[in-house]
Amino acid sequence: MKKFLYLAIILFASSFSSFAQKVNEPTNGNPQWKENYAPFRIAGNLYYVGTYDLASYLICTEAGHILINTGLASSAKQIKRNVQQLGFKFKDIKILLTTQAHYDHMGAMAAIKKQTGAQFFVTAGDKETAASGGKADYEMGKYGVTFKPIHAEKILNNFDSISLGETHLQVINHPGHTQGSCSYLFTVKDSSRSYKVLIANMPSIVTDRRFQDIKEYTTVSNDYANSLASLKSLEFDIWVASHASQFGLHKKRKPGDAYNPSVFFDQKGYMESLEELKKDYEEKLKKDAAN
Ligand SMILES: [Zn+2]
Numbered sequence: 001m002k003k004f005l006y007l008a009i010i011l012f013a014s015s016f017s018s019f020a021q022k023v024n025e026p027t028n029g030n031p032q033w034k035e036n037y038a039p040f041r042i043a044g045n046l047y048y049v050g051t052y053d054l055a056s057y058l059i060c061t062e063a064g065h066i067l068i069n070t071g072l073a074s075s076a077k078q079i080k081r082n083v084q085q086l087g088f089k090f091k092d093i094k095i096l097l098t099t100q101a102h103y104d105h106m107g108a109m110a111a112i113k114k115q116t117g118a119q120f121f122v123t124a125g126d127k128e129t130a131a132s133g134g135k136a137d138y139e140m141g142k143y144g145v146t147f148k149p150i151h152a153e154k155i156l157n158n159f160d161s162i163s164l165g166e167t168h169l170q171v172i173n174h175p176g177h178t179q180g181s182c183s184y185l186f187t188v189k190d191s192s193r194s195y196k197v198l199i200a201n202m203p204s205i206v207t208d209r210r211f212q213d214i215k216e217y218t219t220v221s222n223d224y225a226n227s228l229a230s231l232k233s234l235e236f237d238i239w240v241a242s243h244a245s246q247f248g249l250h251k252k253r254k255p256g257d258a259y260n261p262s263v264f265f266d267q268k269g270y271m272e273s274l275e276e277l278k279k280d281y282e283e284k285l286k287k288d289a290a291n
Contacts, residue, residue, distance in 0.1 A: 026143050039082035043195045043261035044188025049082035053244045061165025064094035069105040076108035093118045099201040099242045100181040101126035103146035110148035119153040125180025138217040139207045176203040176224035198236040202246050203227045210288040228278050238264040
């Protein structure tokens with residue numbers, strides 16, 4: 001009887017929590033977020049396993065794999081298929097990371113964590129947003145829970161190192177877009193050379209509110225300025241980003257193209273993108289001051 005009562009309480013509690021955590025993924029109107037894209041090797045042990053526009057990165061090591069970004073909730077199946085198509089085991093994913101806690105990169109995170117048993121690491125700035133399924137985000141919070149809430153096994157701070165096998169990733173905080181947005185810097189190798197890779201979170205502006213009116217994130221304006229300056233100072237051979245469109249994946253590479261890391265050598269495109277973002281930021285400051 002006691003046992004039965006205990007079970008009934010658990011069943012009630014779990015049905016209540018799944019009700020409380022109803023996920024409302026905002027419709028985005030961007031069909032390229034859901035479009036399939038054949039996975040490919042970017043450089044060394046770094047692979048692209050995302051959708052046509054929502055970039056997901058797989059870093060394969062002898063000790064298992066790291067997966068960065070998981071797209072929308074519906075991307076889980078696509079990412080799994082892409083990992084397997086490359087000849088890797090989905091269950092060998094040991095560490096899950098994100099560049100920012102927005103639903104278009106966190107959608108499948110909890111599901112993939114459950115399927116693989118991997119650990120989820122998140123920056124201190126995005127910890128609450130991840131745990132609340134996006135509800136704690138200063139801008140996207142208005143939509144409520146936009147992805148399945150996920151608790152982190154480890155909190156990352158600026159310049160922390162994440163190691164798995166022979167791969168070491170450096171975390172660099174680039175807040176603004178979300179409070180805990182970050183980029184990753186690391187080295188990969190193939191038979192001919194090594195490459196310094198930057199997975200950049202480009203600080204695009206997400207709010208229509210004046211920066212000074214965002215009471216839940218008072219350092220937002222300075223954070224954008226600092227992130228833009230930090231990104232500009234980084235040195236690398238290859239750069240990619242949270243969205244394929246941000247680093248021009250489909251201009252640089254066509255499906256079926258042979259392995260060629262050099263198509264992602266693009267300092268000029270990187271600097272131009274940062275200049276554009278800086279212009280957007282400065283225009284926003286002017287608009288905020290005028291309103
Ligand atoms: Zn975003």
